[in-house]
Amino acid sequence: MSSDLTSVPKGIAGPSNFLDERIGGANFLKRNLRKIFPDHWSFLLGEIALYAFILLLLTGTFLTFWFKPSMGEIAYNGSYAPLKGVMMSEAYASSLEISFDVRGGLLVRQMHHWAALLFVAGMMVHMLRVFFTGAYRKPRELNWLIGVLLLTLALVEGLTGYSLPDDLLSGAGLRITEGVAISLPLVGTYITFFLFGGEYPGEDIISRFYSLHILLIPGLILALVSAHLVLMWVQKHTQMPGKGRTNKNVVGAPFYPAFMAKAGAYTLFTFAVVAGLATFTQINPIWLFGPYTPADISAGSQPDWYMGFLEGSLRLMPSWEINLFGTSHAGTLPLSVIIPALVPLGLVMTGLALYPFLERWITGDHREHHVADRPRNNPHRTSIGMSAIVFYGVLWLLGANDELSANFQISLNWTTYAGRVLVFVLPALAYIITYRVCLGLQRSDSAVVSHGVESGVIKRLPHGEFIEIHTPPADDIEAHVRGKEAVPMLPVEADGAGIPPKGMRGPLGKLRARMSRAYGGEKIALDEGHGHGHGHEDEHAAIGSGEDRSLTH
Amino acid sequence: MTRITAWRRHPLARYAVLILALALVGMVYTAFVQASRPADAALASGKLDDVAAGKSLFEVHCASCHGMNAQGTSTGPTLIGVGAAAVDFQMSTGRMPASNPGAQAPRKPMAGWVTPDKIRQIGAFVQSLGGGPQVPGKEQVDPALGDAGKGGELFRANCIQCHNWAGAGGALTQGKYAPNLNQATPTQIYEAMATGPQAMPVFNDTTITPEEKRSMIAYITQVREQKDPGGFGLGRIGPVTEGLVGWIVGITALVLASIWITAKKRQKS
Numbered sequence: 001m002s003s004d005l006t007s008v009p010k011g012i013a014g015p016s017n018f019l020d021e022r023i024g025g026a027n028f029l030k031r032n033l034r035k036i037f038p039d040h041w042s043f044l045l046g047e048i049a050l051y052a053f054i055l056l057l058l059t060g061t062f063l064t065f066w067f068k069p070s071m072g073e074i075a076y077n078g079s080y081a082p083l084k085g086v087m088m089s090e091a092y093a094s095s096l097e098i099s100f101d102v103r104g105g106l107l108v109r110q111m112h113h114w115a116a117l118l119f120v121a122g123m124m125v126h127m128l129r130v131f132f133t134g135a136y137r138k139p140r141e142l143n144w145l146i147g148v149l150l151l152t153l154a155l156v157e158g159l160t161g162y163s164l165p166d167d168l169l170s171g172a173g174l175r176i177t178e179g180v181a182i183s184l185p186l187v188g189t190y191i192t193f194f195l196f197g198g199e200y201p202g203e204d205i206i207s208r209f210y211s212l213h214i215l216l217i218p219g220l221i222l223a224l225v226s227a228h229l230v231l232m233w234v235q236k237h238t239q240m241p242g243k244g245r246t247n248k249n250v251v252g253a254p255f256y257p258a259f260m261a262k263a264g265a266y267t268l269f270t271f272a273v274v275a276g277l278a279t280f281t282q283i284n285p286i287w288l289f290g291p292y293t294p295a296d297i298s299a300g301s302q303p304d305w306y307m308g309f310l311e312g313s314l315r316l317m318p319s320w321e322i323n324l325f326g327t328s329h330a331g332t333l334p335l336s337v338i339i340p341a342l343v344p345l346g347l348v349m350t351g352l353a354l355y356p357f358l359e360r361w362i363t364g365d366h367r368e369h370h371v372a373d374r375p376r377n378n379p380h381r382t383s384i385g386m387s388a389i390v391f392y393g394v395l396w397l398l399g400a401n402d403e404l405s406a407n408f409q410i411s412l413n414w415t416t417y418a419g420r421v422l423v424f425v426l427p428a429l430a431y432i433i434t435y436r437v438c439l440g441l442q443r444s445d446s447a448v449v450s451h452g453v454e455s456g457v458i459k460r461l462p463h464g465e466f467i468e469i470h471t472p473p474a475d476d477i478e479a480h481v482r483g484k485e486a487v488p489m490l491p492v493e494a495d496g497a498g499i500p501p502k503g504m505r506g507p508l509g510k511l512r513a514r515m516s517r518a519y520g521g522e523k524i525a526l527d528e529g530h531g532h533g534h535g536h537e538d539e540h541a542a543i544g545s546g547e548d549r550s551l552t553h
Numbered sequence: 554m555t556r557i558t559a560w561r562r563h564p565l566a567r568y569a570v571l572i573l574a575l576a577l578v579g580m581v582y583t584a585f586v587q588a589s590r591p592a593d594a595a596l597a598s599g600k601l602d603d604v605a606a607g608k609s610l611f612e613v614h615c616a617s618c619h620g621m622n623a624q625g626t627s628t629g630p631t632l633i634g635v636g637a638a639a640v641d642f643q644m645s646t647g648r649m650p651a652s653n654p655g656a657q658a659p660r661k662p663m664a665g666w667v668t669p670d671k672i673r674q675i676g677a678f679v680q681s682l683g684g685g686p687q688v689p690g691k692e693q694v695d696p697a698l699g700d701a702g703k704g705g706e707l708f709r710a711n712c713i714q715c716h717n718w719a720g721a722g723g724a725l726t727q728g729k730y731a732p733n734l735n736q737a738t739p740t741q742i743y744e745a746m747a748t749g750p751q752a753m754p755v756f757n758d759t760t761i762t763p764e765e766k767r768s769m770i771a772y773i774t775q776v777r778e779q780k781d782p783g784g785f786g787l788g789r790i791g792p793v794t795e796g797l798v799g800w801i802v803g804i805t806a807l808v809l810a811s812i813w814i815t816a817k818k819r820q821k822s
Contacts, residue, residue: 044811048804082775085702100782110783117799118807125804168709168718169791262814269810273803281802282783283795288719288776290709298713299723299731305796400793405724411656412724 037259038239038252042129044266048122051270052115053225059112060214066102068094069210071166071203080287088166088291091206095165095286110278116161117283118274120154120306127151131355131385133372135238137365141356143231148353150224153217155306160213162304165284166206171292172301174201176314183337201294238372241483243476247370300402309348309392312399313340316419344395348388362515365488376445377484379438380519383431390430394423442524445481448473449526482526489520607678610671614650623682628654635748636685637676642744644672646737648751656728657751660736686747686757693763694739699771707761708769715753719789720773725752735777739770 020026037043070090076083078093079100098105127147130136136144159177163170178200182188197204236250245251253259277283289298303311317340322333359381360366375382397404401415452470459467473481492513494500504513560566612621618629625631632639643649647661676688692698709718717723720734729752734742746766749755761769787794 039815041808041812041815044815045808047811048807082701082705082772082779086706106783113795114799114803117796118803121799121804122807125808168713265814266811269814270807273806273810277798277803278784280784281795281798282781282786284792285719285781285783285786285789288789290705290718293709296709296713298709299715299717300721300790300793302792304792305799308792308796402724403790403793406722406730409728411726411728413727 032233033254033256035233035255035259036236036250036252037255038237038245038250040240042133043237044262045122045129046126047263047266048270049119049126050122050225050229051267052119052122052274053221054267055115055271055274056112056119057218057222059108059115060218062108063098063112064214066094066098066105067091067164067210069164069207071201071206076291083287083290086291089206091164091166092286092291095167099287107278110281110283111274113283114277114281115274116158117305118270120151120158123147123151123154124306127352128385128389131352132375132382133238133240134369134378134381135372136356137369138356138360139235139368140231140238143228143235144356145353146224146228146231148349150221150228151352152349153221153224157213157217157221158304158306160209160217162307163209164206164213165286166292167286167289168292168296168298169284169286169289169301171201171294172297173303173307174205174292175294176303176311179337180341183334183341185333185338201292236370238370241371241374241480243479245371245479245483247368250370300406302400302403305396308399309344309395310341310399312395312397312401312419313344315401316340316395316398316416316423318420344391348392351388359519362490362512363488363520364490364516367488371483374480374484376438376441378487379435379442379523380487382438383434386434387427387431391423391427394419394426398423439523442484445484446524446526449478449481484526486522487520490516492517603674603677604681605678607674607676607681610675611678614666615675618651623679632679632682634683634685635679636687637673637680638686638688638744639748639750640676640679641672641688642741642748642750644675645669646741657730660732686744689740689743689747689763694743694767694770696739696767696771696774699764699768701768701771701775703765704768704770704772705776707765708772711756711761712769717790719776721789734773737773739774742770742773743767 016026068090072090073087074090074093076086076088076093076096078096080096083096095109098109100106130144130147159173163174163177178192178196181195182192184191192200195205195208196202197208237252239245239250239252242251253262290296302308314337317336320335320339322335324330324333373381375385398415398419401419402412404410405412405415452472455469455471457469459469461467472478490504490513491501492504499505500509500513503509611619611623615623615632618626619632620626620629623632640649643658644667645663647663647667648658650664651658652661679685680687712720715723715725715731716734717731722733723731725731731752737745743766745753746756746761746769747758756766781789787798
C-alpha cells in the first residue's frame with residue numbers, strides 16, 4: 001500500500017517528465033515551491049491590489065468588446081428612456097449600451113469601477129504597511145521605488161479610465177486636466193493643444209485616452225508588477241520580529257501548499273468583495289449624469305476618491321494669480337491652479353520616493369534589514385507618516401467640502417477657511433501626538449520586558465505593604481518585543497578639541513548631524529526598567545506606596 | 554322706601570346691572586361685526602373676497618416681516634410683483650411662514666393653520682398688489698405631456714450646476730444651498746422656475762417657455778421615480794459616497810479577511 005502512495009501515477013509522471021527534460025522545470029520548482037513566506041495579516045494587503053488588478057484586466061477586456069472610443073455625435077436610440085433622442089458621443093452611447101443593453105454589462109462595468117477603487121486603495125494600505133514597518137530599507141529600496149511608480153501609474157490609469165465614458169462627470173474631470181495642463185508656464189498652451197489635438201475638447205481625446213488606458217499604462221503596470229513580485233521573491237519577504245527570527249533567516253510557511261492556499265483564498269475573497277459591491281451598490285451611474293458638453297457642469301462634481309486630495313487642494317487654494325507686467329496680455333501665471341495641482345502631489349510622491357534615501361543619509365544605516373520595525377520603535381518615522389496621512393486626509397476631506405456643506409449644514413465658506421488652517425495645523429498636531437504615543441508604547445513594552453505582566457494577584461508583605469505580583473511575559477511576546485533595535489545614528493559627537501566629525505561641519509552637515517541626533521538613538525531603553533532603576537525582580541510596584549507608578553502604564 | 558328703591562339697594566343689584574351692561578355691549582359689538590361682514594354668499598366665494606380675506610391673513614401671519622402693505626422690511630423682502638405663484642410655492646413647501654431667520658428658509662411641514670384655501674387667499678392678495686406669475690394650471694405641469702429627453706438637456710444646461718445631476722441638491726455660498734428636488738411637486742417645480750425663490754434665479758417664460766418647463770418637469774419626475782438599476786444608489790451624489798463605501802466596506806472586509814486567513818496556523822502535531 002505504501003508503495004502506491006509514494007510512487008507517481010503514470011498520467012502525471014509522463015507529461016511532467018516530458019516537460020522537465022525540455023525546459024528543466026523540476027529543479028526550478030524544487031527550489032521555489034518550498035519558498036518560505038512569513039505570516040502576518042498586514043503582509044496580505046498588497047495582494048488586494050494584485051488581485052484587483054487581475055480583475056481589472058478581465059472586466060476591462062469584456063468592456064472593450066462593446067465600448068467605442070469615438071467622439072462622433074449620434075442621437076441616442078437605446079433603451080434608457082430619459083435620454084431618448086439626445087445627441088451624444090459614440091463613447092457615451094456605447095457606455096449606455098453596455099449598461100442597459102448588454103447582458104451582464106452593467107454588472108461588469110460596476111465590477112471594473114469598484115475594482116479600480118480597491119486597486120488604488122489596496123496599493124495605499126500596502127504602501128503604508130511597508131512605510132511604517134521600515135520594509136523599504138536596504139536591500140528593498142528599488143522595489144519601493146517601483147511601488148511609488150506603480151502608484152503614480154495607477155492614478156494616471158484611473159484618470160484616463162474615468163474620462164472614457166464621456167459623461168458629464170468625466171467631462172468635468174477632463175476640463176480640470178486641461179486647466180492644469182494649460183496653467184503650466186510657457187509650454188501650457190502647446191501641451192494642451194498637443195494633448196487634445198486642438199481646441200478643448202476636440203475630437204481626439206477619448207481615443208487617445210483609450211489607447212493609454214487599455215494598452216500603454218496597463219502594459220507598464222503589468223511589467224512593473226512582475227518586476228515587483230520577482231524582486232520580492234528574490235529578496236525574500238521581510239518578517240515581523242519574533243521568536244527565532246533573525247536578519248539571516250525567514251520563519252513562516254512554505255509557498256506550497258500553505259501560502260498558496262492562503263493566497264488562493266485571498267484571491268477569492270477579493271473577487272467576492274468586488275463582485276458583492278458591484279451587485280448591491282451602484283457606482284458611476286453615467287445615465288444620470290447625461291452626455292458631456294463643455295457648457296454644462298453639475299453640483300457635486302467629484303473625482304474618484306484617489307484624486308480627491310488634488311480636488312481638495314484646488315478648492316482650498318486662494319485665487320492668486322500673477323499678471324506679468326500688470327496685464328493679462330503679457331501672460332498670466334495662475335498660481336491658484338499650478339500650486340494645488342503640482343505641490344501636494346509633488347510633496348507626497350517625491351517624499352515617498354526619496355524617503356528611504358533620506359533616512360539612510362540621516363541615520364547612516366547601510367546594513368541590510370530583513371526584520372521589520374514595529375512602528376513604535378522608530379517614533380520619528382511613524383510621526384512623519386501619520387503627519388503625511390493627516391495632510392493627505394485633510395485635502396481629501398475638503399475635496400468633498402460641498403457635500404459636507406450640503407449634508408451637514410455647514411457654511412461652504414467656513415469649510416474652506418477652516419481647511420486652509422487645518423491643512424497646516426493638523427499634520428503638526430498629528431506629529432506631536434504620534435510621537436508621544438510611540439514613546440508611551442515603548443515604555444509599556446519596557447514595562448512588560450523588565451517588570452513582567454500584571455498577574456492580578458495582590459500580596460501583602462509582612463510590614464503591611466501591598467504589592468501586585470508580576471509574571472514574566474510569554475516567550476513569543478517577549479521575543480516580539482525584544483526584536484526592537486535602536487534607530488541608528490551618525491557619529492555626531494565632537495572630538496576632544498570640539499571639532500565635529502568629517503562631513504558634519506558645513507551648514508548642511510550641521511543640519512544632518514542635528515537631524516540624526518533627533519531621529520536616531522534609543523529613546524526608551526527596553527531593559528532599564530523604563531527609567532526607574534529599582535532593580536526589583538518579580539515583586540514590585542507597591543499599590544498605594546506612591547513611589548512606583550509603573551502599574552499605571 | 555318704595556319697592557323700586559328696595560330693589561336698587563338690594564345687595565345683588567350691582568351684579569345684575571353689571572351683567573346687563575356686559576350683555577348689551579356684547580350684543581352691540583356682535584351687531585357691528587355682523588354688519589361689517591358681507592353677508593352675500595356669492596361674494597364670499599368670489600375674487601374680491603379672496604383678496605380681502607388674504608389681506609387679513611397677511612396682516613396676521615406675514616406682515617411682521619414683509620410689512621403691513623407688503624412693502625418689505627429689514628427682515629423680509631417686498632412682495633409687490635412676486636405673484637401668486639411665489640406665495641403658493643413658499644407656503645405649500647412650508648418655507649413660509651419662516652420659523653426663524655437664517656441663511657435660507659428650509660422646506661418643512663406646513664404650519665397647522667395653512668390650508669390650500671388660505672394659500673389661495675393670500676396669493677390673491679399678493680397678486681392684487683402688483684401682478685406677477687400666476688399659479689400654473691394642472692395641464693401646464695403635467696409630466697406626461699412633456700418631452701423628457703429635451704427636458705433633460707435643459708435641466709443639465711440650467712439646473713444641475715446647483716441642484717446636482719439627479720436633483721440631489723448641493724451647497725451654495727454662506728450657508729445657502731440648492732435643495733433636493735425629490736419632494737417638490739410638479740407645480741412647485743414650475744413655480745420655483747417662474748419666481749426664483751431665495752437664492753434661485755428667475756427663469757421667466759422668455760428664457761424657458763412654459764412647454765420647456767413642462768419637459769423639464771417630465772425629466773425630473775422620471776429620473777427621481779426611476780429605480781436605481783445598479784443596486785443601492787448611495788444618495789446619487791457621486792464619487793464621494795462611492796469612495797466611502799470602497800474604503801469602509803471594501804477595504805475593511807478585505808483587512809478582516811486577511812486577519813482571518815493568517816490567524817489560521819498549521820497545528821503542531
